[in-house]
Amino acid sequence: MTDTASLDAMRVNEHGYPVFRLGEFTFGRDEYFAHIEWPTGNHTMSIDAFLRALQRDVAWNFFYGTVNFDDVVGTVNHYGNVDLFAGSFNESYRKAELDHLENFPSDFIMDTFKAMLDAWTNADFDPFAAPEETGSAWGDKAGSNTDAVTRRRVTAQRMVGVPGGEELRTDENGFPINRQFADVAQTQPEIHAEPGFENEVAAFNLFAYLSRSNVTWNPSVVSVCKDSLYCPTTEEYILPIIHGNDRVEWFVQLSDQIEWVVEDKNTGAMRARVTMKPGDVAAMPADIRHQGYAPKRSMLLVWENGSPAIPELIATGKAPTYPIDF
Numbered sequence: 311m312t313d314t315a316s317l318d319a320m321r322v323n324e325h326g327y328p329v330f331r332l333g334e335f336t337f338g339r340d341e342y343f344a345h346i347e348w349p350t351g352n353h354t355m356s357i358d359a360f361l362r363a364l365q366r367d368v369a370w371n372f373f374y375g376t377v378n379f380d381d382v383v384g385t386v387n388h389y390g391n392v393d394l395f396a397g398s399f400n401e402s403y404r405k406a407e408l409d410h411l412e413n414f415p416s417d418f419i420m421d422t423f424k425a426m427l428d429a430w431t432n433a434d435f436d437p438f439a440a441p442e443e444t445g446s447a448w449g450d451k452a453g454s455n456t457d458a459v460t461r462r463r464v465t466a467q468r469m470v471g472v473p474g475g476e477e478l479r480t481d482e483n484g485f486p487i488n489r490q491f492a493d494v495a496q497t498q499p500e501i502h503a504e505p506g507f508e509n510e511v512a513a514f515n516l517f518a519y520l521s522r523s524n525v526t527w528n529p530s531v532v533s534v535c536k537d538s539l540y541c542p543t544t545e546e547y548i549l550p551i552i553h554g555n556d557r558v559e560w561f562v563q564l565s566d567q568i569e570w571v572v573e574d575k576n577t578g579a580m581r582a583r584v585t586m587k588p589g590d591v592a593a594m595p596a597d598i599r600h601q602g603y604a605p606k607r608s609m610l611l612v613w614e615n616g617s618p619a620i621p622e623l624i625a626t627g628k629a630p631t632y633p634i635d636f
């Protein structure tokens with residue numbers, strides 16, 4: 311593991327942006343691009359795409375399995391430590407021996423990523439927002455947007471709306487209905503609890519809740535039953551990362567449409583294109599990576615099994631990579 315201090319090593323470049331180091335990786339940005347360098351190679355990403363990807367990796371605490379920023383760089387979560395890689399899941403880079411991977415304690419890489427996200431996001435840009443709902447990421451350093459990049463992720467302990475848990479979204483607490491969900495009914499279910507159980511029974515309108523989401527591609531935990539996590543999210547434009555699962559992940563398309571590009575997790579070879587329409591259900595196997603395209607804002611229920619035992623069971627062949635035998 312590498313844990314040399316990175317933040318001490320940063321300098322500010324001619325565009326006003328600090329340069330960050332993580333082990334032997336260096337991260338710099340200019341007016342249009344993020345530049346990533348490692349001992350055997352270097353890579354360039356459009357800065358808007360890089361910041362959108364970095365925002366998800368930070369907000370999701372490295373998520374389940376692999377977060378590919380694109381087909382070259384990304385992270386693998388080992389839940390306590392994290393791989394930062396370049397080319398490790400790209401067959402061409404591996405064959406040419408240009409790939410590079412370093413492992414860091416989670417807190418250490420998270421601190422660096424948070425500092426990078428904050429320092430490289432200008433006042434006009436919100437990397438969590440749909441392109442139509444934010445300004446531009448371009449240009450020299452111009453202010454910051456710390457409130458936007460440090461949004462708290464919803465992680466209910468039991469369920470949204472349960473007393474003492476995550477609040478429902480309302481105009482009053484800063485969550486107006488999104489422009490593309492103006493037609494979503496805002497009625498709430500009636501609850502008729504037996505006397506004495508008033509605080510034990512809860513229900514809420516999930517569609518109304520999602521219609522008020524102010525971010526895109528951000529699965530938040532709205533209900534928990536042991537390891538079963540309901541993580542619905544609203545999607546618009548392109549999933550900013552290519553997610554490589556370490557477990558099976560179920561999708562239920564609640565509204566509108568998402569087109570998924572599904573590739574082999576290790577090589578990036580194309581495996582499938584899946585178009586999901588309202589009511590469609592799909593299970594993403596544990597040996598693929600996927601990226602979604604949503605032509606307009608849509609609602610997606612992501613159902614995760616959060617058991618920490620699963621990655622090892624799948625890696626050792628004790629559990630299958632697919633969800634079910636018929």
Ligand SMILES: [Fe+2]
Nearest residue numbers: 553555559600
């Ligand atoms: Fe995923």
